[in-house]
Amino acid sequence: MKEGLPLSDLKQRAEEKAKQRISGTSSRRQEEKEILRNEINSYTGENVFTLNAVPQTMVERKLLRVTAYCRVSTDDIGQVISIEMQKREYQKKIKENPNWEYYGTFVDDGFSGTNTDHRPGFRRMMEDAIAGKFDVIITKSVSRFARNLLDCIGWVRKLQNHDPPIAVIFEDVNLNTLDQTSNLILFVLAMVAEEESHMKSEAMLISLEWRFSRGRFLIPRLLGYDTVKGPDGKKTLVIVPEEANTVRLMFYMLLNGSNLDEIAATLTDLGRLTGSGSSVWNAGKVRGYLRNERYCGDILARKTWTPNFHDHKSKKNRGAKNRYFQPNHHMAIVSRAQWNAAQKILNSAKFSRNHKFHPMRIVTTGALRGFVSINVHWAGYDADDYYRISSVVMGEAEGNLDLEQEYLPDGGLRLTGLSDEEGIQRIARELSEAEKAVQAEIEGTDAGNEQTDPEDPDGFQVASGDMFSHRNDPVIHFTRNSIKLNGALQNRLLAETVEILLNPLERLLAVRKCDPSNSNAISLGSKNPICATPFCRILFDMLGWNAECRYQVLASFRIKGGEGVALLDLDNCIAKVPGKETEDQPVEQIAEKQETNDSGKVIFYGADDEALTVEKQAEEEERRRRLEEIESRTFGSPIFEHDGNIRYSPIDDDGEWDIFADAVEQDSDYKVDDDTVLGLQLEMLEEKKDDLQ
DSSP states (O other), rough: OOSSSGGHHHHHHHHHHHHHOOOSSHHHHHHHHHHHHHHHHHHHOTTOOOOOOOOOOSSSSSEEEEEEEEESSSSOTTTHHHHHHHHHHHHHHHHOTTTEEEEEEEESOOOOOOOOOOHHHHHHHHHHHTTTSSSEEEOOOOHHHHHHHHHHHHHHHHHHHHSSSSSEEEETTTTEEESSSSHHHHHHHHHOOOHHEEEEEEEEHHHHHHHHHOOOEEEEEEEEOEEEEEEESSSEEEEEEHHHHHHHHHHHHTTOEEEEEEEHHHHHHTTTTOOOOOOOOHHHHHHHHHTOOGGGGGEEEEEEEEEOTTTTOOOSSSSSSSSEOOOOOOOSSOOOOHHHHHHHHHHHHHTOOOOOOOOOEEESSSTTTTTOOTTOOOOOOHHHHHHHHHHHHSSSSSSOOOOGGGGBBBBBBBBOOOOEEEEEEEEOOOOOHHHHHHHHHHOOOOSSOOOOOTSSSSTBBBBGGOOOOOOTTEEEEEESSEEEEEEEHHHTTOSSEEEEEEEETTTEEEEOOOOTTTOOEEEEEOOEEEOOOHHHHHHHHHOOOTTEEEEEEEEEEETTTEEEEEEEEEEEEEEEEOOTTTTSSSSHHHHHOOOSSSSSSOOOOOOTOOOOOOHHHHHHHHHHHHHHHHHTTEEEEEESSOOOHHHHHHHHHSSOOTOOEEEEEEEOOOOOHHHHHHHHHHHHHHHHHHHHH
16 A cells, blocks of 8 residues: 555556556556556545535625615506515515625616616616625526626626625525526526517517507607596596697797797796706707697607617617507697698708798799799708699699698608508508518519619710800709809899799799899899709709709790790700819819910810811801700700690790789798787796796
8 A cells, every 4th residue: 555645646657567567468558557447446545635615605704795686677656566575575584694794775666677788776786796895696586687698697707707706696596696507597597588578578569559550659748738548548638738838939939930049048038847847948958849749739659669679779760660640639739730830940940041931932823823932941841842732723633732731740741651540540661671672573673772873864864064055045053952043044134133933843943033022032143053952952853863963954035025034944954974173163164274375376175185276266166056056956855755835835825924923822820920929928927927926
């Protein structure tokens, strides 16, 4: 028997003995194994002492500092009892354990378990844990701790790696995260908790779909209204008179020309309270209230949605989910005409030079019947508005442009895809790009995903601007953001201010002189383009023009009895793709750069860089004129034919003339007189004085 020899030396001794033995029947490897077996069997382990390991669940501290964590997902009043009972039960349980010391209880009341970032109680608990303020966390279940798999595993491992390790005890499965077998079990439980959360989220979406389709909307507290439940169990809104006056003042001031900052300052000075009880207003708060469709009695549900149940981040619903709209859901504080007018003002705020509402004005008599007077800075109307009112006036459709009958609940945008379902307007979900591609394949149509080449604008042939020198012809240049009347057109009009009118049905533009007091008047005399982004964007979309191109339209004059108007057929235009050097320069300036006059004789260089002398100038000009006449019949012409018989006849012939007939104002139901606004302000001022006394 070998005494005091460490077990680690046995193998080495066995190998040494094997080298000394000679065997003709066993291999060297077998001999080594046999010797090792003999050494192990003869070893007694004397003078070797074992020190038993301390289990990781037991900490050297005499008393373990224990905290509890409680959470409920909703902030309903009924959950208060649940939270208080959990707090009391944990406090009693920890204090009754002689080896535990009660540290406290962390609570998240009304917070989802799918994202720990949104739970202040949980975040505070983890900060104290990392700071070493307690040793054990006790909670009801994995789902109470976290429903997100990565969050749950990540925090548990962080606590396990803490020095000293911090245990998490899940009561329902009696699991301690410091046990050796806890990791696999915890992973499975966390995965199950996450899937449960996912299933609950899907069930909630189905429930909302059912509720909304039957008019059972989610109706939170709103300034100006109180929420009540009717006999049928449906919630509705009833007006709170004192708060409703605050809402009315906001709308009335906006309609009478005040901007958002002025409205906010007035409400702050008058001491009016917001929905959250604050007396301090700003432009953002005012805009939020002015955009709420519930103030005109309508309701639009599911304006936002949550793509990911993990982070609960909402995004604007632009067709990903069905939306539900019900007009006249409750009593209105302002009329729908006033609310719609306010939306158009807000939509045009970044373009318009003032904050007043510009009603649509259309000519109803004379040769320009059906032409809409254009305010180039106003973005409150879209192409549909122009088409609709022009169709009605020209007798192509019935109805009128009535703000009271329009539904614009989605940020001032007209709803499309409405379908009735049990009295509720359902806005059908738009197809995704993938779904559109499949639908196009089934129907054998183009999915519309091809990009337009700026070198080939739809419907137009692109030609060099040198072929169409209209320096002496009256033309208008259009870009996506501006229009420019050239000098020849301005000289022919003989006016300081003009009015631009559009007939969308005939795709005609008219320019006539007007009085400077006209709200849509445009001043002439400047060589700079006129900034007209709102109008140009509508015009480009209406005509299918390419936004990357500039368009040039030749004007023709119609004169009768000394009264004239410039007419432009928008279908007969020239499209030009701007190059690097010509992008921001008119054709005239580019031509001037190509001329050299150093010697006083050379005025132009042709394609072969051959100088033309003054003597050949007349010959060259005549050649270019003939070329322009020939090429203009093919280049720059649209690929479709335009039928102008409807409107050209009365203008050209002996039809009703009256070319300066005033454009009649439409949709005036929104108006609020100044006395009403002043009366509201004085009433609120008296209320403020009474509160101070």
